[in-house]
Amino acid sequence: MKTLVLLSGGMDSTVLLHKMNREQEVLGALSFDYGAKHNHRELPFAKYHADLIGVSHEVISLDFMAEKFASGLLKTGGEIPEGHYEDESMKQTVVPFRNGIMLSIAAGYAESIGAEAVTIAAHSGDHAIYPDCRESFMQFMGDAIEDGTYAGIKLLRPFIKMRKEDIAREGEQLGVDFKHTWSCYKGEETHCGKCGTCVERKEAFSIANLPDPTVYQSR
Amino acid sequence: MKTLVLLSGGMDSTVLLHKMNREQEVLGALSFDYGAKHNHRELPFAKYHADLIGVSHEVISLDFMAEKFASGLLKTGGEIPEGHYEDESMKQTVVPFRNGIMLSIAAGYAESIGAEAVTIAAHSGDHAIYPDCRESFMQFMGDAIEDGTYAGIKLLRPFIKMRKEDIAREGEQLGVDFKHTWSCYKGEETHCGKCGTCVERKEAFSIANLPDPTVYQSR
Numbered sequence: 001m002k003t004l005v006l007l008s009g010g011m012d013s014t015v016l017l018h019k020m021n022r023e024q025e026v027l028g029a030l031s032f033d034y035g036a037k038h039n040h041r042e043l044p045f046a047k048y049h050a051d052l053i054g055v056s057h058e059v060i061s062l063d064f065m066a067e068k069f070a071s072g073l074l075k076t077g078g079e080i081p082e083g084h085y086e087d088e089s090m091k092q093t094v095v096p097f098r099n100g101i102m103l104s105i106a107a108g109y110a111e112s113i114g115a116e117a118v119t120i121a122a123h124s125g126d127h128a129i130y131p132d133c134r135e136s137f138m139q140f141m142g143d144a145i146e147d148g149t150y151a152g153i154k155l156l157r158p159f160i161k162m163r164k165e166d167i168a169r170e171g172e173q174l175g176v177d178f179k180h181t182w183s184c185y186k187g188e189e190t191h192c193g194k195c196g197t198c199v200e201r202k203e204a205f206s207i208a209n210l211p212d213p214t215v216y217q218s219r
Numbered sequence: 220m221k222t223l224v225l226l227s228g229g230m231d232s233t234v235l236l237h238k239m240n241r242e243q244e245v246l247g248a249l250s251f252d253y254g255a256k257h258n259h260r261e262l263p264f265a266k267y268h269a270d271l272i273g274v275s276h277e278v279i280s281l282d283f284m285a286e287k288f289a290s291g292l293l294k295t296g297g298e299i300p301e302g303h304y305e306d307e308s309m310k311q312t313v314v315p316f317r318n319g320i321m322l323s324i325a326a327g328y329a330e331s332i333g334a335e336a337v338t339i340a341a342h343s344g345d346h347a348i349y350p351d352c353r354e355s356f357m358q359f360m361g362d363a364i365e366d367g368t369y370a371g372i373k374l375l376r377p378f379i380k381m382r383k384e385d386i387a388r389e390g391e392q393l394g395v396d397f398k399h400t401w402s403c404y405k406g407e408e409t410h411c412g413k414c415g416t417c418v419e420r421k422e423a424f425s426i427a428n429l430p431d432p433t434v435y436q437s438r
Contacts (some may be wrong), residue, residue, distance in 0.1 A: 060283045064324070068277065070331045097327035100367050104323040105283070108316035112289045132367035140363035147359050148319045148351035 003117040003156065004110040005029045006102065007050065007057070009042030011201065012121035012159065014049050014181045015171035019158065020119055021053045022174070027115045028056040030106050034098065035066025035074045038187035045180050060105060071095040073185060080185045082194040091129050093185060093196070099132035100141060107145040107153050117154040118145070125164045125200070135160055164200060165208040172210055179213040193218045222336040222375065223329040224248045225321065226269065226276070228261030230400045230420065231340035231378065233268050234390035238377065239338055240272045241393070246334045247275040249325050253317065254285025254293045257406035264399050279324060290314040292404060299404045301413040310348050312404060312415070318351035319360060326364040326372050336373040337364065344383045344419070354379055383419060384426040391429055398432040412437045 005020050007013045007029040020026050029050040033039045043059060050057035065074065072078045072092035081089035099120075106118045126133035132141075135157075142155035159167055171178060183201040184191040191198050193216030205212035224239050226232045226248040239245050248269040252258045262278060269276035284293065291297045291311035300308035318339075325337045345352035351360075354376075361374035378386055390397060402420040403410040410417050412435030424431035 058287065060287070064279045065327075068279070068331065069327060094369065095327070096330035097323060097364070097368055097372075100323040100363060101320070101327055104316060104319040108284075108288060108314070108320055111315035112287065131369055134366075137363060137367040140359060140366050144319060144356060144359035144363050145316070147353075148356040149316055150313065150350055153316075 001025065001117050001154075001156075002027050002115045003119045004106055004113065004115045006106055006118065006120045007031050007046045009044070009046035009049075009182050011171065011178060011181045011183060011204065012123060012164065012167050014045070014178075015167050015174065015176050016119060016121040016159065017049055017055075018053065018174045018176050019170065021055070024117075024119075026053070026055045027110075027113055028058060030109060031057065031059045032062055032102055032105075033059055034062040034095070035076065036095070036185070036187070037073065037075050037080065038182065038185050041184070041187050042182040045182050048180050058109070060109075062101070065095065065098075065101075069096055080195050082192075084196060084199055094130055097132055099130070099137070103141055103145065103155065107149055107155075110153050111149050111151050115153070116151060117156045119156040119158065121159050121167070122157045123159040123162050123164060123167060164204040168204045168208040168210055172208070178205075183214075188217070190215045190217055192216070220244065220336050220373075220375075221246050221334045222338045223325060223332065223334045225325055225337065225339045226250050226265045228263070228265035228268075228401050230390065230397060230402060230423065231342060231383065231386050233264070233397075233400045234386050234393065234395050235338060235340040235378065236268055236274075237272065237393045237395050238389065240274070243338075245272070245274045246329075246332055247277060249328060250276065250278045251281055251321055251324075252278055253281040253314065254295065255314070255404070255406070256292065256294055256299065257401065257404050260403070260406050261401040264401050267399050277328070279328075281320070284314065284317075284320075288315055299414050301411075303415055303418055313349055316351055318349070318356070322360050322364065322374065326368055326374075329372050330368045330370050334372070335370060336375045338375040338377065340378050340386070341376045342378040342381050342383060342386060383423040387423045387427040387429055391427070397424075407436070409434045409436055411435070
């Protein structure tokens with residue numbers, strides 16, 4: 001199936017890109033610069049992996065999000081909280097309907113380039129604090145995209161029943177170089193090691209019994 | 220209900236704005252500049268009506284659409300076809316998943332400003348050539364937006380069972396100044412009178428037995 005892959009430059013979507021490149025026909029990788037504090041860290045890694053497998057990489061800028069949306073994840077917002085994703089404080093990092101917006105744009109772009117599907121690395125560990133990460137949302141959105149496009153674009157989510165450590169293991173088997181991926185929401189020189197997404201990244205490698213190549217400011 | 224109104228500056232969404240302003244609490248009107256040939260004609264009318272009733276008017280630029288999407292409706296595309304909407308040639312004016320993208324962004328923005336609903340002027344005459352105008356799509360998208368936002372944002376479509384001439388009549392009753400609305404896809408000095416959206420505009424006034432204040436290049 002001809003597919004467009006949503007690629008952030010994090011662990012999950014990078015493994016997804018390499019997996020889809022083996023199993024399907026990848027027409028392109030699509031990233032977004034939406035004014036998040038860590039976009040400038042993750043986007044070069046997204047390009048790195050797209051270049052590595054020789055697929056086109058597009059970055060769409062969503063300036064309006066930084067300008068008009070309220071979220072601690074954005075450069076225009078407050079501090080990134082430290083701790084687990086499950087903590088109440090992590091709700092500050094919600095960007096309203098971010099995935100809905102990205103998936104909609106991806107669907108329109110996919111139709112423009114003749115793709116039959118959009119593929120996203122949503123997984124079972126994606127958090128209840130982000131309503132637009134959950135599988136129930138993905139099902140509704142997938143129906144909307146299929147019904148609302150001429151080509152009946154499908155929304156594929158091959159990792160939806162996997163945990164992050166399972167994705168790390170699959171990446172290891174695919175030979176993914178995780179050193180060239182980025183998770184930390186703070187977007188500093190190195191991963192902070194303390195924010196929700198750093199904690200989750202460390203745990204995934206640890207539970208999967210894989211070496212973690214990440215340089216953290218604190219372990 | 221606190222609502223955000225999608226406002227293009229055309230007949231339908233302008234009537235919608237005035238209707239919602241009577242019946243609900245309008246927190247703002249949202250328009251998009253997506254590189255369509257007629258955006259520069261309709262957006263000033265959108266602002267005119269928002270100013271008239273004293274609600275804030277935001278315009279979000281979707282530069283990526285003009286740059287990366289394929290459609291005859293866009294400045295980057297071919298000629299606007301003449302004739303009826305039902306004609307095969309009108310398919311050239313489809314912008315892939317345009318309404319999905321606009322509704323997603325509206326949902327995120329609505330959540331950011333504390334609205335409980337997004338309201339769109341979709342109506343029963345919206346055309347099968349645009350898959351993301353149909354009610355089946357609106358239902359899926361409404362489910363996705365409600366499930367994917369914290370506030371459970373609703374997608375309201377009060378005109379969904381009305382025809383365009385019914386909307387014209389309702390606008391007349393609300394005192395809407397239709398001279399300050401724009402339909403023509405060509406975006407020239409005056410309405411061309413020949414493209415699908417001009418033909419539909421003329422028919423709506425005619426069937427509703429209302430005077431048509433529009434200046435057309437040809438009748």
